[in-house]
Amino acid sequence: MALLETKKLTKYFGGLGAVKDVDFLINRREIVSLIGPNGAGKTTFFNLITGFFRPTKGKIFYKEEDITNLKPHQLAVRGIIRTFQKTKVFPGVTVLEGVIMGSHLTINPHILGILSNTAATRKEEEKVRQKALDILNFLGIEYRKDILAKNLPYGEQRILEIAVALAADPELLLLDEPATGMNPEETKRVTKLIYKIREKGITVLLVEHDMNVVMGISDSIVVLDSGEVIARGLPQEIRENKEVIKAYLGEEYTHA
Amino acid sequence: MKKRFSYFRWFLFLFFLLSVPFLPIGNYQLHIIIIGCIYAVMVLSLNLITGYVGELSLGNVAFFGVGAFTSALLTLGGVSFWVSFLAAGMVAGIFGSLIGYITLKLRGAYFVIVTLAFAEILRLIDTNWTSLTNGPMGLSNIPLPEIHIPYLLNITFSDKIHFYYLSLGLLLLALYVVYRLVNSRIGRAWVSIRENEDLAKSIGINAFNYALLAFVVGAIFTGLGGSVYAHYMSFIGPDVFSFSITVSMLIMLIMGGKGTIIGPIIGAFVFTALPEYLRIAQLYRLSILGIILIFAVIFLPAGIVSMPKRIISFIKERRRQFGTS
Numbered sequence A: 001m002a003l004l005e006t007k008k009l010t011k012y013f014g015g016l017g018a019v020k021d022v023d024f025l026i027n028r029r030e031i032v033s034l035i036g037p038n039g040a041g042k043t044t045f046f047n048l049i050t051g052f053f054r055p056t057k058g059k060i061f062y063k064e065e066d067i068t069n070l071k072p073h074q075l076a077v078r079g080i081i082r083t084f085q086k087t088k089v090f091p092g093v094t095v096l097e098g099v100i101m102g103s104h105l106t107i108n109p110h111i112l113g114i115l116s117n118t119a120a121t122r123k124e125e126e127k128v129r130q131k132a133l134d135i136l137n138f139l140g141i142e143y144r145k146d147i148l149a150k151n152l153p154y155g156e157q158r159i160l161e162i163a164v165a166l167a168a169d170p171e172l173l174l175l176d177e178p179a180t181g182m183n184p185e186e187t188k189r190v191t192k193l194i195y196k197i198r199e200k201g202i203t204v205l206l207v208e209h210d211m212n213v214v215m216g217i218s219d220s221i222v223v224l225d226s227g228e229v230i231a232r233g234l235p236q237e238i239r240e241n242k243e244v245i246k247a248y249l250g251e252e253y254t255h256a
Numbered sequence B: 001m002k003k004r005f006s007y008f009r010w011f012l013f014l015f016f017l018l019s020v021p022f023l024p025i026g027n028y029q030l031h032i033i034i035i036g037c038i039y040a041v042m043v044l045s046l047n048l049i050t051g052y053v054g055e056l057s058l059g060n061v062a063f064f065g066v067g068a069f070t071s072a073l074l075t076l077g078g079v080s081f082w083v084s085f086l087a088a089g090m091v092a093g094i095f096g097s098l099i100g101y102i103t104l105k106l107r108g109a110y111f112v113i114v115t116l117a118f119a120e121i122l123r124l125i126d127t128n129w130t131s132l133t134n135g136p137m138g139l140s141n142i143p144l145p146e147i148h149i150p151y152l153l154n155i156t157f158s159d160k161i162h163f164y165y166l167s168l169g170l171l172l173l174a175l176y177v178v179y180r181l182v183n184s185r186i187g188r189a190w191v192s193i194r195e196n197e198d199l200a201k202s203i204g205i206n207a208f209n210y211a212l213l214a215f216v217v218g219a220i221f222t223g224l225g226g227s228v229y230a231h232y233m234s235f236i237g238p239d240v241f242s243f244s245i246t247v248s249m250l251i252m253l254i255m256g257g258k259g260t261i262i263g264p265i266i267g268a269f270v271f272t273a274l275p276e277y278l279r280i281a282q283l284y285r286l287s288i289l290g291i292i293l294i295f296a297v298i299f300l301p302a303g304i305v306s307m308p309k310r311i312i313s314f315i316k317e318r319r320r321q322f323g324t325s
Helices: A042-049 A072-077 A095-106 A111-116 A119-139 A154-167 A184-199 A211-217 A235-240 A242-249 B002-022 B027-053 B061-076 B081-103 B109-128 B160-182 B185-195 B197-202 B207-233 B243-256 B263-299 B304-322
Strands: A002-013 A016-027 A031-035 A057-062 A080-082 A172-176 A203-207 A220-225 A228-233 B146-149 B153-156
Touching (some): A002 A042, A002 A203, A016 A042, A016 A203, A031 A042, A031 A211, A042 A203, A072 A080, A072 B197, A095 A119, A095 B185, A111 A119, A111 B185, A119 A154, A154 A172, A154 A184, A184 A203, A184 A211, A211 A235, A228 A235, A235 A242, B002 B027, B002 B160, B027 B185, B027 B207, B027 B243, B027 B263, B061 B081, B061 B207, B061 B243, B081 B109, B081 B207, B160 B185, B160 B207, B197 B207, B243 B263, B243 B304, B263 B304
Parallel strands (some): A031 A203
Antiparallel strands (some): A002 A057, B146 B153
């Protein structure tokens, strides 16, 4: 069953078509990658399905529900959580507090419970704290928990971003270029993490430029160019697709 | 064991607060403390939207004025103080919801300007609606609060001591509510909006609703503060809406330490007392206050609350430099 589906999704900025008639589908527990040259419309597509942009036309369905015009926080409630191409963390709070903030949707204490600080409220607080620690442990940055997010090195800020997203209990996790600006060692670590995230039953949609990451982990790949889908298929098929090579991969990839 | 000790300390502190009027201080000092309490309530309220959510509001004085006038008009019409007091909070809360609903769609400089505009509009309405508010003449002879329980208790708030307990009670209530909210999921949502609104939205935080909540809670407490002020002074005019109150609140908030619990309270008392005691400098009063402010902003950008931390790190730095070798 399709988890997320778009039908003829289109976004124009003035006269410029950033995303044109994109039909897209992702199944449960898949890792799908979106690739394409700069300006192909990958991030715009992300912003459309996470509610940060409104489509010019077309529809988006999540578990057969029309979610086309919902706002980001409404989509988060449904389990669609994203990260950003330009790293976004909560700079002035510690790593642990930031991840606890990410778990906002997973607890729902009553306002009277908060004001009278009932045992139930305290228990929930303890629960999200423990969960945040587990996530940091899972991602291997627990030793950084008391450091302010803005003081983390860049690579670990990217990991923290994933930690915050995981705390929100995603069903569909959208990662916008998670390996950008990372060294080969960190890139390997992120690749492994994405695998582990899928093992938890989370569906992953990935925008990524690093072909070592994309080719290795994707169940299928969708190639965008100038806002249009020019190819889709298994990694092996994409690697051999003439049009994709011309538009994006370049000659050397045929021998890789 | 540790917990019992901490309860004991709180009890001692409360006992100290309750005994303040019996310390050898004059009426004038008690007056400053009462005004300080009312300001502290208002600055705690302002801190929610400005310190935690991170949007600078220049409109909070409107809720002070609305609360003061609601309470004054109702009691002058024969309603008891306690009902009027609650009504002041409610009416201020309603104004807060309406103004917040319009202004919180905006962010940054636009929010600042529009909130200021609302405060000024209310001031002008107050000045010109003479049939209701008596315009520039203001309302006088606002009744004193009373506690009247037949055969048991009969108190008229005719002394500063009564108002001290009233304003202290309001301050402790505001402090408790703010403390609980800030240290909960709600407070975390507020801070997340301040730190990165897009990221906050992406993890499911409805930024508009949470900002509105902070604004309205602040409006309610500011309105309650306005009520206490009106009955304490027994006279109010259009200057309960004046921009100078906004400026005072901002100085108190920023100098005390925004985004902290205790900072606004310290700021409120220090900057209520300081201008008063600088009266001995007569003509130079405001110049000296200005110089103190400039130095404070340079050396304590995070407010008075950050002082102990800064001193400690300064000493450590010194030790490290000159060594104990």
